Amino acid sequence: MNNATLLFLGTGTSEGVPRVSCLTHPEKHCEVCHDAIKVGSPNRRRNTSILISKTLKNKKKLNVLIDVGKFFYESSMNWFPPNTIKTIDAIVLTHSHADAVGGLDDLRDWTNNTQNIINVYLRKTDLVSISRSYDYLVDRSKQTGGGGVANLKFNVIDHNPFEVCGIKFTPLPVIHGPTQLANGYRFGNVTYISDTSSIPSETQKLISGSEILILDALRPRKTHGTHFTLEEAIAFARTVKPNKTLFTDAAHDVNHVQINDYLKKILWDENLDMQYAYDGQKLQIKL
Ligand SMILES: [Zn+2]
């Protein structure tokens, strides 16, 4: 039985869509970026992030955020009020690139005004990286400004499954470019991999049997080096054969409606349901 909700807070790349330079360029006309500024456009994409919401028997909602990137402020402003998200009960990080951790500073609104503390679950390597970029968040005695800083409790994870708000998360180590690993996560019937260029066979075993696959698919055709292309993502989905695949981390090369129409043809031909997700999309999941 579906007992939880997954909300896409963002489905775009680090720079977001639209690219501002596409809107200001004197000659180039980028159709996707110009569409993305229209109200309600599915081409408007903030940094890739999801929120898992689980409602307890006493009706209290527990909310676990995966990644808190540069666009977190705007994502939460857009999607939290209409979805009655009032607390952030924990954060799980995939890696420490700016589009995954750049919003950590904005969490001070939450720990100043709605809750005392937020638990953050992350790898040791990401804690080291965050200690360099945001030393005052890891050691609050280093703060220099007024207004307080976010009160975060950093919990280091290893390769073993861990539990957050009663939800079991299994880390899925994946390759994310030539020099680093990122984590995807399996929880309930979902596999979530937002940043990958290659998925090792040991990790593929942990993904096997997932009913819902959420997967990095930066853009069609052009290889990138740190992200799956759409073709690579489709090839991987074919090996997993989930009931539903949603692609994320999309660049401005992805015209949402056109590409999803193309993907529907694969559904008819191969009975493989794949679509690009959009910001604000909700999905019922099993935990
Ligand atoms: Zn563009």
Ligand SMILES: [Zn+2]
């Ligand atoms: Zn990254």
